[in-house]
Amino acid sequence: MPKVSKEYLASRREEILDAALVCFSRDGFHRTTMQDIVRESGLSPGAIYNYFKSKEEIVEAIANQRQTKEGQLLRDAVEAGPAGTALQRVRDAFLGELNNPKERLRRRVSVQLWAEAQRNPSIRRLVRRSFEQPRKLISEMLWAAQKEGAIAGSIDPDALASFLIAVFHGLVLQREWNDRFSAEPHKALFDLLLQAATGSANAAELEVVER
Amino acid sequence: MPKVSKEYLASRREEILDAALVCFSRDGFHRTTMQDIVRESGLSPGAIYNYFKSKEEIVEAIANQRQTKEGQLLRDAVEAGPAGTALQRVRDAFLGELNNPKERLRRRVSVQLWAEAQRNPSIRRLVRRSFEQPRKLISEMLWAAQKEGAIAGSIDPDALASFLIAVFHGLVLQREWNDRFSAEPHKALFDLLLQAATGSANAAELEVVER
């Protein structure tokens, strides 16, 4: 019989991860010391080690949390309305959050994770998954659209999905680098790309020309 | 009167940076110890500290080197042929290098720098510059193209330049995450986007010019 409830334990775990996120976002994984997390969380080192075996495990838990939450965010956006406009909602979900301060905190950690993925296989797996999962979802949406003739046959839905996510990731970086960054003008370009891909009369012609 | 020539000193400096690049690419900045760089360079700690005041300064020198070299690469691509196809050459310069092993080494360090830029102002400045410089160059090309009517008036050249670079950065990440990554399918999407920007009528012309 546990002395404290499962809920208590889970909420403590969340507290630690919240504190860690703040620290990681501010100082990066490597410059963040366990003492920083101790201070930020208000707990003791020993307490933290009751919930996580190591600092590495906290990083991984953060990566995991990111992956889960981002996946959920995307699925929510997709399911929030009619299939035909799902891509627009996905676009807005991504671009819209670029200026959300709380979300930016998390994005900063995501950028750290991209770097960390290079040398940490566990992180790499999670980072891959948080790329593959949305890619797959978008890809499936595009396959479906193509089947319905809404997207030109010459388009590779997998590639387009990757391409779109590449844009998102690239804009996340730009958001960090540029204090006056605005996602607005990119919306139009995003749509331009999607329209080009859709099987409008012109689009088809373009495709023909391309060959 | 220096005991050894300026060239000798400069080449020693390069040697150290080369060694550091290998280490950083393999282990990241923070996991790389000075001893690692010592081993990789074949020099002694003291020797390295004759060229760089601190490990931080090595990281900054790497960032600086990256910024300089990437800028040069881009300018070379632009100036390598007729203006009309410059964008295609830029596209190829970027996408083509994604599989170049030596270049990948450097890309890995670039990703590290993106993360490091978040908490190191010097790095941030350099990273910003290595984004702003190509963005400006591409932007200017697009402005010129728009003036000539090769690009639809509704397009914001600045935004499009940012957008294109976002794609490149995003694909750099995907290249890292996916061992079987191929840039090929993205070329077509890149062109699709450019053609969409030219407006339907001119698209054909653009292609014609390209050949």
Added chain:
Amino acid sequence: MPKVSKEYLASRREEILDAALVCFSRDGFHRTTMQDIVRESGLSPGAIYNYFKSKEEIVEAIANQRQTKEGQLLRDAVEAGPAGTALQRVRDAFLGELNNPKERLRRRVSVQLWAEAQRNPSIRRLVRRSFEQPRKLISEMLWAAQKEGAIAGSIDPDALASFLIAVFHGLVLQREWNDRFSAEPHKALFDLLLQAATGSANAAELEVVER
């Protein structure tokens, strides 16, 4: 709520300072390594850094401790009996301790501090204080004695206090340099000086002659 009592922490701090004193006395501040203090104290490096931010801070704490304890020693001597003989007690307190082995350990560190005071402002402040404090005390005793006519009016009590302390400091050095040093013969000279300063009949004549 602290896990261990304030007293425990304070006594640990004292332990470290005691160990440091032994090392500093033996090897000097600069030849003493943190490892030496680690060995002498039986603690770990980390433990020591929990109590002191740096080696410098240990040196300063030692200087502070010296200043405090010496001040106390002197005040105790002064207050130990009738005022008339206070100067004798001060004299004995100083000269008597010159051969006390434990005290010699501390004197050696004091000499180090005199040297260190030249380039470390914090140390300088503390060293100054451990000179100024006794000087003031002795000076006040002499002013009082002069008021009562026990000391010739021609004597400058401030100067005499400085002079007496100069003798003490000089003898501390000689004690270090000479293994067979004895403070005994200096007691008589010390008294001779004090008697000369007192308004005895002869003293008055001497004063007259002096002019």
Added chain:
Amino acid sequence: MPKVSKEYLASRREEILDAALVCFSRDGFHRTTMQDIVRESGLSPGAIYNYFKSKEEIVEAIANQRQTKEGQLLRDAVEAGPAGTALQRVRDAFLGELNNPKERLRRRVSVQLWAEAQRNPSIRRLVRRSFEQPRKLISEMLWAAQKEGAIAGSIDPDALASFLIAVFHGLVLQREWNDRFSAEPHKALFDLLLQAATGSANAAELEVVER
């Protein structure tokens, strides 16, 4: 046959010691690096090592130089006039130099040497000698004076000599600690002590001799 003259070598050696004195006086022996001396002297490390085997040897050479020069200074003072007033000249030689800026530079190094003597036998030997030599000279003067009846038979000339030097050393320290230090008031006390040593009756005679 040496390639360069002995004078050249000696003057280079002096240059190095002068540079070292400046550094040592400013930063202390331990904080002074060979690079500091290199910079201050305008020579190269290799050059300096042609004249001194080690940094330690430079410190010892400085100590030696100090000992020699101070000894000479004292002998000069003694021999500068009639024996009867030699002590006054010695007193003035010491007290008078306390405010000489160039001399202060050297005093600072002397204080360093006092500390260094504690753990360096060579330095200790030299420091002892630079105490013993003047002590002996003064002692001999006092013995002679006693023989002539100019000093009371109850006085121990050896102790008085030590005592006087203790005062000098103590005042050297005070000079360092107190920016507004003046040696003037101590002259009178010095004389008071000497007069007290002559015994009441002879005091007048001493004065007479003095004039």
Added chain:
DNA sequence: AATGAATGAGATTTCATTCAT
């Protein structure tokens, strides 16, 4: 003799982690 780049042992300090309470 002079140069100064290179050496490398060793110093200080940090910090993830443990464990007695």
Added chain:
DNA sequence: CATGAATGAAATCTCATTCAT
């Protein structure tokens, strides 16, 4: 479960000294 003092391996950096030129 929580605490937080203690641990100690390991990191960065320094600097006296050397030696090829």
